Amino acid sequence: MNAKPISIPGVLLAVAVGSGVLPVQAREEAYPPAFSQVDQNQDGYISANESKAVPGLSEYLITLDQNGDGKLSPKEYEDLKTLAPKEGGGPSPAPITPPAPVPMNL
Structure with missing residues (x-):
């Protein structure tokens, strides 16, 4: 009988992935999250304090708050x-445009 050695780490990894202990692919979170997820007290508004739960939202609160009620x-x-990029992580800042080259007359 020709027995091949078994890789214990390989077996453990296969079992962990197959059992769901280790995710095969990370679950992507939607950005921005649903309004109801951010409105923690369910009053129909997102306060400045609630906005801190969403990366980048507190920085844009004044811009987004069109009627100025805070x-x-x-x-x-x-x-x-x-304002949000297509892949999560919060709003991306405006792109920085490099200055135009200055012609040099030598």
Whole structure:
């Protein structure tokens, strides 16, 4: 009988992945999260304090708060999607344009 050695780490890894202990692929979180997930007290608005739970949102609160009441309505929150990149991580800053080259007359 020709027995081949078994790799214990390989077997453990296969068992862990197969049992769901180790994820094969990381689950991607939606950005921005649903309004109802951020509105923790369910009052219909996202306060400055609640906005801290979403990366980048507190920095854009003043920009998004169109009526200046210090909180975001569902409509105002939807505007975050225009600032958010396609892949999570919060709003991306405006691109930096390098200065134009200066012609040199030698």
